[in-house]
Amino acid sequence: MSTPPPFHLAFPVTSLASARAFYGGLLGCPEGRSSEDWVDFDFHGHQIVAHLAPEQARPASAHDVDGDAVPVRHFGLVLPMPEWEALAARLRSAGTRFVIEPHVRFQGQPGEQATMFLLDPCGNALEFKAFADPARLFAK
Known part of the structure; x- marks a missing residue:
């Protein structure tokens, strides 16, 4: 079986500093590119992107x-x-x-x-x- 391609996921966050501390610090995901509004992380070979969008962050049912x-x-x-x-x-x-x-x-x-x-x-x-x-x- 071949290695599956990496997935990409973008999701809303209320704070890029908090996202960096959690994904980069606690989970140990290396940080990739970023801007004032988003930051991407290497999530075990997959690209996840935290977008600053507090109005879209909400608890899941x-x-x-x-x-x-x-x-x-x-x-x-x-x-x-x-x-x-x-x-x-x-x-x-x-x-x-x-x-x-x-x-x-x-x-x-x-x-x-x-x-x-x-x-x-x-x-x-x-x-x-x-x-x-x-x-x-x-x-x-």
Whole structure:
């Protein structure tokens, strides 16, 4: 299987300084180009762009997924399990307040996965997940 192309995601933020601290500082995403109104980050090889648009930043609604209130509007990464565990530990050490604490959902089912949700300082929801068997990502 070939390597998938990187995705590009633009999203609103209320503060570029807060976005830089969160994505660059806490998550360790290298900063790319920027202007007075936006900044892009290398999100594990993908380009995400924080656009200063406070009027568009809003909390996401939620749906029940395996007993968790999952923010509907979210983005994130599927990481190898050791990277997911290291990130969960780093976020906990930093005192991160999780929307959904790191845990395993869909236990014993084909889609069993480790997951965690958190908000950036501007209210954007992120999910980081991992599979014990990465080949189960799309398992039914």
